[in-house]
Amino acid sequence: MIGERLRYLRKKKGYSISRLAKEAGVSKTYLSYLDRGLQNNPSLQFLEKVTSRLGISVEYLISEEFEKEFRKE
Numbered sequence: 001m002i003g004e005r006l007r008y009l010r011k012k013k014g015y016s017i018s019r020l021a022k023e024a025g026v027s028k029t030y031l032s033y034l035d036r037g038l039q040n041n042p043s044l045q046f047l048e049k050v051t052s053r054l055g056i057s058v059e060y061l062i063s064e065e066f067e068k069e070f071r072k073e
Contacts, residue, residue: 002042003034005061008070009054010035024053 010020017035021028026049033039042050047058060066 001040002047002061003037003040005066005070006031006050006054007035009056009061013054015054020050020053024049026050 010017015023017032018028021031024031026046030039030042030046031050034042044058047061051058051061056066
């Protein structure tokens with residue numbers, strides 16, 4: 001679920017996995033695992049780094065409001 005949402009936002013913003021990982025200061029491998037659904041329990045610290053780079057909050061990422069946007073596309 002989190003990986004799908006991050007992938008959606010990453011693509012919407014035009015980021016590659018490499019670019020987002022570098023700019024957020026996180027592991028490219030771990031981000032790729034999330035993106036592909038191979039990992040699904042990221043730390044809050046990891047999520048804060050990635051979501052801040054994408055211009056949203058962790059709270060918004062897991063909110064019902066985001067769910068509505070995510071499911072429309």
